[in-house]
Amino acid sequence: MLNKLFSFNGGVKPDPNKSASTREPIARLALPPQLVIPLHQHIGGTPRPLVTVGSTVLGGQRIGAPDGNVSSAVHAPTSGRVVAIEPRPMPHASGLSSPAVVIEPDGLDTAIEREPFDWHAAAPGEIRDFLRDAGVVGLGGAVFPSHLKLNPGKSGHTDTLVINGAECEPFITCDDMLMRTEPENILRGALIMQRMLAAKQVLVALEDNKPEAATALKAAARALGNASLEVVVVPTRYPAGGAKQLIRVLTGIEVPHGSRSTDFGVQCFNVATALAVWRALEHGEALTRRIVTVAGNVERPRNFDVAIGTPISHLFAAAGLKPDTDKLIMGGPMMGIPLPNIDAPVVKATNCLLASSPTLFAPPEPELPCIRCGECARACPADLQPFELYWHSRARNFGRAQEYKLFDCIECGCCAYVCPSHIPLVDYYRYAKSEIWARERDKDAADSARERFEFRNWRADREKEEKAAKLAARNAAKPAVKPADGPAPAADVAPAAAEDPKKALIEAAMARARAQKEAVAAKNTDALTPAQKAQIDAAEERRKRASELSGSDAPTE
Amino acid sequence: MITALLVMAGLALVLGATLGAASVLFKTQGDPLVDKIDAILPQTQCGQCGYPGCKPYATAIAGGDADINQCPPGGDEGVRKLADLLGREYKPLNAEHGVEKPKSVAVIDEATCIGCTLCIQACPVDAIVGAAKQMHTIVGDLCTGCELCVPPCPADCIDMVPVTETVESWKWRYPVFELKVQPATLPAKEAA
Numbered sequence: 001m002l003n004k005l006f007s008f009n010g011g012v013k014p015d016p017n018k019s020a021s022t023r024e025p026i027a028r029l030a031l032p033p034q035l036v037i038p039l040h041q042h043i044g045g046t047p048r049p050l051v052t053v054g055s056t057v058l059g060g061q062r063i064g065a066p067d068g069n070v071s072s073a074v075h076a077p078t079s080g081r082v083v084a085i086e087p088r089p090m091p092h093a094s095g096l097s098s099p100a101v102v103i104e105p106d107g108l109d110t111a112i113e114r115e116p117f118d119w120h121a122a123a124p125g126e127i128r129d130f131l132r133d134a135g136v137v138g139l140g141g142a143v144f145p146s147h148l149k150l151n152p153g154k155s156g157h158t159d160t161l162v163i164n165g166a167e168c169e170p171f172i173t174c175d176d177m178l179m180r181t182e183p184e185n186i187l188r189g190a191l192i193m194q195r196m197l198a199a200k201q202v203l204v205a206l207e208d209n210k211p212e213a214a215t216a217l218k219a220a221a222r223a224l225g226n227a228s229l230e231v232v233v234v235p236t237r238y239p240a241g242g243a244k245q246l247i248r249v250l251t252g253i254e255v256p257h258g259s260r261s262t263d264f265g266v267q268c269f270n271v272a273t274a275l276a277v278w279r280a281l282e283h284g285e286a287l288t289r290r291i292v293t294v295a296g297n298v299e300r301p302r303n304f305d306v307a308i309g310t311p312i313s314h315l316f317a318a319a320g321l322k323p324d325t326d327k328l329i330m331g332g333p334m335m336g337i338p339l340p341n342i343d344a345p346v347v348k349a350t351n352c353l354l355a356s357s358p359t360l361f362a363p364p365e366p367e368l369p370c371i372r373c374g375e376c377a378r379a380c381p382a383d384l385q386p387f388e389l390y391w392h393s394r395a396r397n398f399g400r401a402q403e404y405k406l407f408d409c410i411e412c413g414c415c416a417y418v419c420p421s422h423i424p425l426v427d428y429y430r431y432a433k434s435e436i437w438a439r440e441r442d443k444d445a446a447d448s449a450r451e452r453f454e455f456r457n458w459r460a461d462r463e464k465e466e467k468a469a470k471l472a473a474r475n476a477a478k479p480a481v482k483p484a485d486g487p488a489p490a491a492d493v494a495p496a497a498a499e500d501p502k503k504a505l506i507e508a509a510m511a512r513a514r515a516q517k518e519a520v521a522a523k524n525t526d527a528l529t530p531a532q533k534a535q536i537d538a539a540e541e542r543r544k545r546a547s548e549l550s551g552s553d554a555p556t557e
Numbered sequence: 558m559i560t561a562l563l564v565m566a567g568l569a570l571v572l573g574a575t576l577g578a579a580s581v582l583f584k585t586q587g588d589p590l591v592d593k594i595d596a597i598l599p600q601t602q603c604g605q606c607g608y609p610g611c612k613p614y615a616t617a618i619a620g621g622d623a624d625i626n627q628c629p630p631g632g633d634e635g636v637r638k639l640a641d642l643l644g645r646e647y648k649p650l651n652a653e654h655g656v657e658k659p660k661s662v663a664v665i666d667e668a669t670c671i672g673c674t675l676c677i678q679a680c681p682v683d684a685i686v687g688a689a690k691q692m693h694t695i696v697g698d699l700c701t702g703c704e705l706c707v708p709p710c711p712a713d714c715i716d717m718v719p720v721t722e723t724v725e726s727w728k729w730r731y732p733v734f735e736l737k738v739q740p741a742t743l744p745a746k747e748a749a
């Protein structure tokens with residue numbers, strides 16, 4: 001029994017605004033005329049499409065194969081026809097496009113025959129592979145592939161498994177409604193995770209502003225009668241749902257800079273992820289739907305159970321978007337990202353869609369200079385000094401910003417919330433982080449170019465040496481040939497004498513031809529990554545098609 | 558006797574220290590400087606600086622044979638970083654060597670390519686794959702955008718296409734209005 005809760009530093013208490021969207025139960029949203037399913041919806045490699053334009057798919061059919069182990073599969077939410085595989089606008093602050101599979105549902109909603117999987121008997125590695133192929137990723141917003149986290153690691157066991165239902169951000173209620181609706185299955189999923197992690201205890205935590213969900217979970221826990229599982233109600237304070245913050249509240253463990261909670265025997269998952277694990281293992285259901293809160297400047301705020309790939313406009317239409325909406329946000333008001341495109345699809349990371357209006361969220365006040373009041377540092381739940389991060393990010397002094405642990409910042413927005421100078425602090429951190437990532441990418445690219453350049457130079461040198469050696473061999477052979485060469489008819493006069501030099505000559509010529517062939521043939525086609533090979537194959541394919549099209553006049557040289 | 562011992566011990570100490578200092582000194586003057594310069598250069602390997610690659614240019618800078626403003630792909634930021642590393646005065650890019658351009662990658666028009674392999678031989682980083690008399694193609698991730706493959710192509714089928722932003726490479730914008738006068742003073746700090 002947990003008899004003592006701890007507390008994290010800082011934090012704020014914004015108006016929760018959660019009651020509007022919890023009045024009605026979760027509504028299952030009808031399918032839109034087109035589903036746009038992005039291939040890349042999680043942290044890690046981009047899945048390879050498994051279908052082609054024109055093919056028919058069934059509900060739950062895998063349409064994207066995970067690219068390596070740090071990746072996750074993507075599935076069709078319903079039956080229909082693939083009408084396109086092309087870049088489509090993403091629910092991303094950039095509004096840019098990424099490859100997606102576009103499906104036109106046939107309305108029959110025929111599901112694929114589910115592969116039976118006996119997880120009770122399966123080895124942990126097999127369960128992990130199964131979850132990867134079922135597309136189960138963290139549904140709290142981070143979309144990290146769950147199978148990678150369901151590994152007890154070297155130690156072989158975990159102390160505490162935390163199931164996070166805190167849902168501290170204003171407006172968002174999808175986890176709250178899920179805990180009210182399916183408490184038993186969430187807990188069953190948690191127990192499977194406990195088994196996979198060999199965890200001593202499971203703590204299902206939620207904030208004390210969700211009494212209905214707490215009651216439902218506690219009743220379900222009693223019914224399950226597992227002594228190692230406990231439902232813990234924590235005080236409401238934003239951001240209690242941050243993984244590090246929640247772990248600190250529950251266990252008192254302060255995960256220091258540069259370490260992970262698993263180093264301290266604690267692993268944390270969102271409640272919806274626990275449910276997805278249960279559904280995948282018990283019912284063979286791939287992750288193709290999720291609960292999304294639609295709130296803010298809408299007529300009927302509500303939670304919807306939607307197919308992944310549903311256009312966001314479809315949800316706002318169902319909730320009744322008010323005409324004076326000036327901005328759309330994916331996520332909540334504290335950590336959400338602006339959504340430039342209303343036709344972008346719902347993805348696995350979409351927990352909330354928030355419409356903003358000038359009356360709901362007053363336009364930001366003009367930014368004033370930092371007065372170094374320290375309010376931000378008092379509010380920061382990550383124990384950072386936000387004004388220092390701001391100062392160095394603003395001055396583009398990224399090295400210094402990193403020294404002040406920029407990457408420990410969880411972008412919770414507490415600092416900006418309390419700042420009397422109305423500085424959009426988080427915008428500066430996001431800017432600085434993406435600049436640093438870009439520089440790292442550039443550096444990696446430069447390093448690889450340097451390596452390839454040096455390798456090429458080394459190869460050129462070696463070839464030169466080989467050629468020189470062959471030339472020397474030929475020159476050595478020549479004097480012996482000359483007498484035979486001089487008087488032409490002399491060749492048949494002394495065939496025996498000419499035999500040896502002739503052999504040498506032919507050999508030299510063949511070596512020359514070989515060397516030429518070697519120089520001509522590309523030697524850079526080996527040691528390519530599968531992605532590059534795929535690129536090459538695709539190009540060969542195009543070439544073939546091009547020459548087929550132009551028929552006999554195709555250039556043959 | 559004791560004085561003699563002390564003198565000898567002292568001598569040994571002084572000599573040891575000199576040796577140590579010398580080794581440290583010689584270390585900083587050797588290859589590491591070339592490597593440090595090379596680490597700043599963009600590794601495009603285009604030769605616009607007048608040297609056959611970034612490393613030779615780095616060697617020339619370290620040897621005092623070349624100026625620090627000859628690398629167009631490195632751009633203004635590169636010059637500033639070099640100035641900073643070498644404790645030299647910043648100077649604008651020397652236009653004789655070319656101008657800074659947005660990063661591009663080469664794309665081969667696969668229908669026109671005659672498979673002559675001339676571009677493969679020109680590419681300094683082996684970013685082109687293909688074999689004799691077969692269509693060649695460029696592996697976009699590896700291409701540095703040096704443009705060296707463009708002139709040798711007899712079929713004129715290689716185009717330089719600017720790299721577009723993707724969801725992965727997109728960057729959050731600087732949050733305040735960019736003042737036109739500011740960049741001249743700000744990047745100096747950034748290089749620090």
Ligand code: SF4
Pocket residue numbers: 369370371372373374375376377386387390415418419420421422423
């Ligand atoms: S709260 Fe705002 S004004 Fe105060 S120190 Fe932090 S950034 Fe500066």
Ligand code: SF4
Pocket residue numbers: 376379380381382383384385386389408409410411412413414415416425426
């Ligand atoms: S956004 Fe970052 S710096 Fe600001 S309070 Fe949150 S964790 Fe601290």
Ligand code: SF4
Pocket residue numbers: 598599600601602603604605606607608609610611612614627628629630631
């Ligand atoms: S100009 Fe710059 S990128 Fe090109 S070879 Fe010289 S140093 Fe390298």
Ligand code: SF4
Pocket residue numbers: 662663679680681682683684685695699700701702703704705706707
């Ligand atoms: S493909 Fe062309 S532009 Fe790209 S690195 Fe090779 S030679 Fe340079």
